[in-house]
Amino acid sequence: MxxxxxxxxxxxxxxxxxxxxxxxxxxxxxxxxxxxxxxxxxxxxxxxxxxxxxxxxxxxxxxxxxxxxxxxxxxxxxxxxxxxxxxxxxxxxxxxxxxxxxxxxxxxxxxxxxxxxxxxxxxxxxxxxxxxxxxxxxxxxxxxxxxxxxxxxxxxxxxxxxxxxIDAAAFRFDSAQRRFTRSLLGLPDAAYVVGGVGRLVPGKRFDLLIGAVAALPGAWLVLAGDGPEAVPLRALAARLGVAGRVRFLGECGTAGAAPTIPAVLSAVDIFVSASREESFGLAVVEALAAGLPVVHAACPAIEDLPAGRVPGTTRIGSSSGTTGPEEELTAALRHHVESGTRRLPPPPVVDAYxxxxxxxxxxxxxxxxxxxxxxxxxxxxxx
CATH class of the missing domain: 3.40.50.2000 (Glycogen Phosphorylase B;)
Incomplete structure (x- = not known):
């Protein structure tokens, strides 16, 4: 054919x-x-x-x-x-x-x-x-x-x-890659680092991640991706006084000077997808393959499965209430920081994808x- x-x-x-x-x-x-x-x-x-x-x-x-x-x-x-x-x-x-x-x-x-x-x-x-x-x-x-x-x-x-x-093997956690990537990005060894991956567009709501990290003095943020919101997001980080704790990596491919996505996922401690809408949620599955706990909003890759099938994930925005999305995300991240959540074995769902x-x-x-x-x-x- x-x-x-x-x-x-x-x-x-x-x-x-x-x-x-x-x-x-x-x-x-x-x-x-x-x-x-x-x-x-x-x-x-x-x-x-x-x-x-x-x-x-x-x-x-x-x-x-x-x-x-x-x-x-x-x-x-x-x-x-x-x-x-x-x-x-x-x-x-x-x-x-x-x-x-x-x-x-x-x-x-x-x-x-x-x-x-x-x-x-x-x-x-x-x-x-x-x-x-x-x-x-x-x-x-x-x-x-x-x-x-x-x-x-x-x-x-x-x-x-x-x-x-995904090719799950490509995202397997690598401790040596973690040390190298943290050094390359100037991330302290003991820092709790939040990761986000995707096009820098309004629907991905990376502004929520920056706001949440600003409310958590011990947290750092790595954003991998580029797009029309790059300049406004940098300005937001500066305005909230966290520019020194946020790393904007631009587009990350499979080669070149910038770290690859698997390297970024080895370097961070938790992954967040705050997208308003998703058709699948590929970056979330990649993060799960790297053994990361995940906080997500819309993610059909998880939501289409029976409840409880994907341990280590926290959904935000799934119920009505007085708490706004940024406050809900901040609370979820604070819980992970204070409880010292560690990397997990990749869940079986990774093999299904x-x-x-x-x-x-x-x-x-x-x-x-x-x-x-x-x-x-x-x-x-x-x-």
Whole structure:
């Protein structure tokens, strides 16, 4: 089988990194097209031996992208097209239909009120649903997302849940890496360090982490990620008088001067995900693989499981009350600091989210989509 993956962009992000990891484990010949922004993840894919092309899409309304994509699909003689992220799903489904190709889409980022961090509008939903019908299947990265798709009106028979996956061994705690990374970042050996990972955007609510650390004099904070909120968050840390206890690392890849994400997770003592909405919660699963206690708000990777399946996790914001989110987070962190919570063995759920299992499940979706796709007009058998 030969597949073409179409994605909106290839800067550092959860969906982008997930695609790169998936390609390492899919026993399928795969090429990748990015509509725009061939960033650090594109470079990593090329280093892995994947062919990556930049379509050079100029704006959200660059309708010329559709025929360009369709020509590329025809010339590549792909058995299947797989689209990722909203814009790529809309344009890629139309192009694949024009090219006579079977198309599968993965929904990485659908929230209750947002998609890819943008507010959901009636027009956004309508365009999504109209183009969704052009595909053979839609993959949800969690049961939560599958439920949202059904609520939107996507037929249940077209939805397949394939959870995001990780390579757990890559995140295993390393004491030598912990010492080295703490020294590199100027973190005191005895300091209690809070960790956060993700795009610096409003929905991730990293401002809550900075406020909580400001209320805990003995705590430090390491934030791995970049984005439009980088400058405001630095200003907030300075305004609260904790700039000296907060480390902004920017984008952390798999190589280079900045520590890798596994190194960061070895260096910190607790992980926090305060996101208002998540479609899965990949960073939380990575933190659990590193043996970290976790405080989280929205995280379908945990919430979709039976209660009590993931020890060492604390959920905030799950009940109504007079306490605000920052106060609730501060209280949770204070409890961990005062009780001296230590690193834990990775819970069994980490194995359930193994990337190899995810790749096998996705292959089943591919096989079903190709087997049930209608024949192109030139290949239909007439009576």
């Amino acid at each position: 030969k597949a073409l993956h179409i994605i909106t962009g290839l800067g550092v992000g959860g969906a982008e990194q997930q695609l790169r990891l998936l390609l390492r484990h899919l026993p399928v010949r795969c090429d990748v097209v990015t509509l725009t922004n061939p960033g650090a993840v594109a470079e990593g894919m090329r280093a892995d031996g994947v062919r990556v092309r930049d379509l050079g899409m100029r704006s959200n309304r660059d309708l010329g992208a559709v025929p360009r994509l369709a020509r590329l699909i025809r010339r590549g003689s792909y058995d299947l097209v797989h689209t990722h992220l909203y814009r790529a799903c809309v344009y890629g489904r139309i192009a694949a239909r024009l090219a006579g190709a079977t198309v599968v889409a993965t929904e990485h980022s659908l929230g209750h009120a947002e998609i890819e961090g943008r507010p959901l509008t009636r027009g956004t939903r309508e365009l999504y649903l109209r183009t969704e019908r052009l595909g053979a299947a839609t993959v949800a990265v969690s049961d939560t997302v599958a439920g949202r798709l059904r609520d939107w009106g996507v037929p249940a028979a077209r939805i397949h849940t394939v959870p995001n996956g 193994d990337i190899r299992s995810s790749s096998r499940r996705l292959l089943d979706v591919y096989a079903q989509a190709v087997a049930t796709a209608p024949l192109p007009p030139t290949e239909r058998v007439h009576p």
